[in-house]
Amino acid sequence: MTAPDIVPDIPESTTNRRRRRLLVIVAFFRALPTMAKIGAAIVAVAIAVSVFSPALITHDPTEQSLIDRNQSFSAEHWFGTDRFGRDVYSRLVMGARYTLGLTVTSLLIAASIGTLIGLGAAYNRGGAFDSLVVWFVDIFMTFPTLILGVIIVAIFGQGLFNVGLAITIAFLPRIVRMARGVGMNVVGNEYVEAARAIGASTPRIIVIHLLPNILSEMAVISTLWLGTAIQVETNLSFLGLGVQPPMPSWGLMIREGLEELYINPWPSLLPVLAILITVIGLNMLADGSQDVLNPTTRER
Amino acid sequence: MNRSWNFNRRSVLKGLGTSGALVAFANVMNPTLAFARQSGVLHVGLDGRDMGTLHPHVATAAQDTAVISSIFNGLVRYVPGKVSVEAIEPDLAESWTVSDDFKQYSFKLRHGVKWHKGYGEFTSEDVKFSLLNVRDSVQSTFRPIFSNIERIDTPDKYEVVIALKTPDPVFIAVVSGWQGGYVICKKAVEVLGDTYKNQPVGTGPFQFEEFRPKERVSLVANPDYYGGTPKLKRIIYSYIPDQTARRYAFVQQEIDIMKGAANEDWLSEVVNASKDKPLVDLLGPGRNVVIHLKRSVPPLDNLKIRLAIAHAINREDYQRFFGRVFEPNFGPIPLEYFGAIEPNEIPQNLLYKHDPDRARQLLAEAGFKDGLKLETVVSERGDYLGLAQIGKQQLSKVGIDLKLNVLDNASWVAAIIKEKKGSLVWSTAARYPSAETLIREFWICAADVTKPTGVQGFAEYCNAKLDTAYQTAIAAADPKERAKYFKQVQTILLEDMPSVTLGSLATPVLRQSYVDLGYQVKEGTTVLSLPYMYYFTEKTNV
Numbered sequence: 001m002t003a004p005d006i007v008p009d010i011p012e013s014t015t016n017r018r019r020r021r022l023l024v025i026v027a028f029f030r031a032l033p034t035m036a037k038i039g040a041a042i043v044a045v046a047i048a049v050s051v052f053s054p055a056l057i058t059h060d061p062t063e064q065s066l067i068d069r070n071q072s073f074s075a076e077h078w079f080g081t082d083r084f085g086r087d088v089y090s091r092l093v094m095g096a097r098y099t100l101g102l103t104v105t106s107l108l109i110a111a112s113i114g115t116l117i118g119l120g121a122a123y124n125r126g127g128a129f130d131s132l133v134v135w136f137v138d139i140f141m142t143f144p145t146l147i148l149g150v151i152i153v154a155i156f157g158q159g160l161f162n163v164g165l166a167i168t169i170a171f172l173p174r175i176v177r178m179a180r181g182v183g184m185n186v187v188g189n190e191y192v193e194a195a196r197a198i199g200a201s202t203p204r205i206i207v208i209h210l211l212p213n214i215l216s217e218m219a220v221i222s223t224l225w226l227g228t229a230i231q232v233e234t235n236l237s238f239l240g241l242g243v244q245p246p247m248p249s250w251g252l253m254i255r256e257g258l259e260e261l262y263i264n265p266w267p268s269l270l271p272v273l274a275i276l277i278t279v280i281g282l283n284m285l286a287d288g289s290q291d292v293l294n295p296t297t298r299e300r
Numbered sequence: 301m302n303r304s305w306n307f308n309r310r311s312v313l314k315g316l317g318t319s320g321a322l323v324a325f326a327n328v329m330n331p332t333l334a335f336a337r338q339s340g341v342l343h344v345g346l347d348g349r350d351m352g353t354l355h356p357h358v359a360t361a362a363q364d365t366a367v368i369s370s371i372f373n374g375l376v377r378y379v380p381g382k383v384s385v386e387a388i389e390p391d392l393a394e395s396w397t398v399s400d401d402f403k404q405y406s407f408k409l410r411h412g413v414k415w416h417k418g419y420g421e422f423t424s425e426d427v428k429f430s431l432l433n434v435r436d437s438v439q440s441t442f443r444p445i446f447s448n449i450e451r452i453d454t455p456d457k458y459e460v461v462i463a464l465k466t467p468d469p470v471f472i473a474v475v476s477g478w479q480g481g482y483v484i485c486k487k488a489v490e491v492l493g494d495t496y497k498n499q500p501v502g503t504g505p506f507q508f509e510e511f512r513p514k515e516r517v518s519l520v521a522n523p524d525y526y527g528g529t530p531k532l533k534r535i536i537y538s539y540i541p542d543q544t545a546r547r548y549a550f551v552q553q554e555i556d557i558m559k560g561a562a563n564e565d566w567l568s569e570v571v572n573a574s575k576d577k578p579l580v581d582l583l584g585p586g587r588n589v590v591i592h593l594k595r596s597v598p599p600l601d602n603l604k605i606r607l608a609i610a611h612a613i614n615r616e617d618y619q620r621f622f623g624r625v626f627e628p629n630f631g632p633i634p635l636e637y638f639g640a641i642e643p644n645e646i647p648q649n650l651l652y653k654h655d656p657d658r659a660r661q662l663l664a665e666a667g668f669k670d671g672l673k674l675e676t677v678v679s680e681r682g683d684y685l686g687l688a689q690i691g692k693q694q695l696s697k698v699g700i701d702l703k704l705n706v707l708d709n710a711s712w713v714a715a716i717i718k719e720k721k722g723s724l725v726w727s728t729a730a731r732y733p734s735a736e737t738l739i740r741e742f743w744i745c746a747a748d749v750t751k752p753t754g755v756q757g758f759a760e761y762c763n764a765k766l767d768t769a770y771q772t773a774i775a776a777a778d779p780k781e782r783a784k785y786f787k788q789v790q791t792i793l794l795e796d797m798p799s800v801t802l803g804s805l806a807t808p809v810l811r812q813s814y815v816d817l818g819y820q821v822k823e824g825t826t827v828l829s830l831p832y833m834y835y836f837t838e839k840t841n842v
Contacts, residue, residue, distance in 0.1 A: 062693075064690065070565065084689060240680040244704065245706060246704075258544065259566075259682050260563070260566060262566075262569050263565050
């Protein structure tokens with residue numbers, strides 16, 4: 001991450017690369033506006049819940065106890081039970097793992113592949129590869145992400161892996177276009193010309209010289225899209241195309257609870273709140289990050 | 301004036317939030333008046349998305365048959381609330397006689413019955429046209445039921461004589477007002493052609509008025525109805541597939557009658573949330589809830605595995621899940637059906653009660669001491685998915701790991717019928733309440749889905765002994781003899797266990813307290829009503 005203006009001066013003798021990187025991250029977060037800090041805290045909690053969910057659950061999230069169905073909040077079942085008598089708290093926590101784990105992984109893959117393709121197109125501006133990429137991106141961009149996701153799941157079938165694939169493919173053209181645009185700004189820089197002059201290969205120029213210079217912007221953009229990716233995953237699961245029952249995901253939990261919304265709203269309402277809070281947190285973090293990284297807004 | 305507008309995400313979100321709150325507030329303060337309660341107009345909320353067809357010889361969907369039952373008549377009909385041969389009473393036929401060999405039925409028709417919309421008088425020609433239309437129609441799935449008709453004679457305008465190929469002591473039920481038994485208008489079919497299915501012409505108390513796609517069908521009173529002018533001016537059937545939306549409309553008294561969810565908690569909540577205490581009726585015949593075990597999927601071809609699955613099932617869990625709507629049953633046929641085997645008639649060794657230890661023992665004897673894995677397809681429809689998820693949990697407790705691949709309902713139907721997919725197939729079928737309907741459709745050799753004649757024999761089961769007992773039963777004139785052989789069929793099914801029956805599900809229907817059906821229905825009891833909706837007669841009123 002390159003954010004030279006917000007990193008404190010560190011004497012050359014006492015810095016090493018790892019420490020400097022850590023300090024850059026710390027400095028970055030310290031420079032964030034308060035709202036973005038709150039957003040970062042929300043995202044951190046969501047990710048922590050997702051990572052440590054097996055240790056956090058109090059019951060098996062798929063275990064039914066029909067004698068205990070639709071119970072309210074209690075010491076035994078913190079968020080009550082659903083219509084099958086399953087523990088809602090445990091399903092919510094495990095749902096975070098499925099929803100966040102799936103979307104983060106899928107988006108990370110889309111971002112990795114998409115950034116490289118976009119940079120390749122930017123470096124080849126006006127060439128055959130660039131034209132081909134732009135052509136494909138234009139076609140895929142005509143589909144809204146959810147529709148594209150539904151089409152992909154319809155082709156490959158339902159299930160965890162295919163929903164991940166759907167999210168990756170749905171976001172790939174958007175990331176390619178963004179990486180191409182951002183890459184255009186750096187591709188004409190002198191250090192790129194210099195690298196070319198000394199005979200560096202195209203892959204080397206892209207990976208060593210271009211990639212590090214757009215990484216921070218791409219990271220922020222990807223974070224912003226994570227909220228949309230969560231919505232796509234929850235929508236697909238809500239439509240019955242994503243995570244398959246009885247395993248929990250937030251979208252599936254909303255769908256399953258709808259039938260008894262008037263009897264026991266919590267199994268639907270709690271995942272709605274979880275999605276709402278997480279997406280708001282992500283948007284707050286992304287907004288703040290943009291403010292810090294964008295030279296025009298940083299000075300305000 | 302040069303004024304600049306700056307929008308950012310936060311301001312747009314604030315604006316949207318405020319607008320949403322205002323819209324929600326406006327809705328709360330000014331509920332829709334479009335459905336306001338009207339005197340003489342009955343509003344019915346159906347659970348379907350849209351009309352399929354209103355041709356009675358083709359329609360099978362519940363949202364269509366509910367409407368059809370108010371438009372058409374049969375030669376005979378059931379007393380409202382009952383469905384059995386004993387409950388049959390005259391309708392378009394005033395009287396009938398049966399030959400001693402049960403091969404000829406003669407009907408004297410009612411005089412002066414008028415077809416809707418000026419299509420003239422109802423005569424014996426219409427009866428002949430109608431019955432032959434069902435028997436010979438490739439579109440009608442009811443044609444096998446009418447295939448026994450050999451010849452129809454019409455000696456005069458008001459007499460019909462039906463000759464059968466083989467004796468049928470209960471043929472009178474075939475010409476009752478239901479499905480292929482509804483009489484259609486010959487002249488109207490000739491004039492309207494294919495559009496008859498969307499503009500039906502019948503003889504019933506209400507005539508078709510208007511259809512708005514995905515919204516509603518309306519019927520108006522038939523002033524020439526032979527039973528007298530109906531008290532209701534109009535019936536409006538609205539398509540409200542979402543049960544939460546339907547519940548809201550009912551609680552607001554925007555609809556007077558609605559199909560409910562098969563869930564006692566849900567029904568209680570609606571009753572408690574409503575202003576006037578509405579009434580809940582459980583309409584039958586019950587939907588027989590069965591898990592078919594596909595023989596072509598090893599190790600389901602092993603009887604011990606099938607018996608292990610039967611012992612793994614705990615019917616109490618289903619009772620807890622559905623409440624009073626679900627009635628557990630150990631025999632293959634719902635208890636209110638004619639010829640059903642009662643629990644006390646089932647031999648002890650064939651009464652497969654919940655016994656996980658016995659299930660595990662049977663699995664071990666079959667060579668699956670460490671359990672086994674199965675995979676199947678299931679519909680995403682709430683009742684099927686609920687049944688499958690409970691079943692999965694119960695099987696997991698005895699060591700059977702069942703993977704569920706959830707499909708939308710239409711894809712699931714295609715998967716199990718056309719593509720013969722799945723290992724465990726859930727079915728919830730309701731038919732005319734006599735044992736032969738379910739046996740014919742699910743368990744005789746011709747029903748096997750792998751055969752060209754098969755439609756719903758998902759277990760791919762065939763036992764010649766069962767077929768013989770079934771044929772003997774349906775040929776028997778004496779009801780006791782019929783019942784005896786039907787019970788023999790069910791004993792064979794329990795021995796072979798091609799399918800595990802869990803019980804039956806009633807169809808709950810709710811009515812506002814101010815609705816007068818025109819006949820007495822004892823609240824809370826199972827009312828037999830083939831269209832899964834109340835019969836609306838000339839005496840019905842709001």
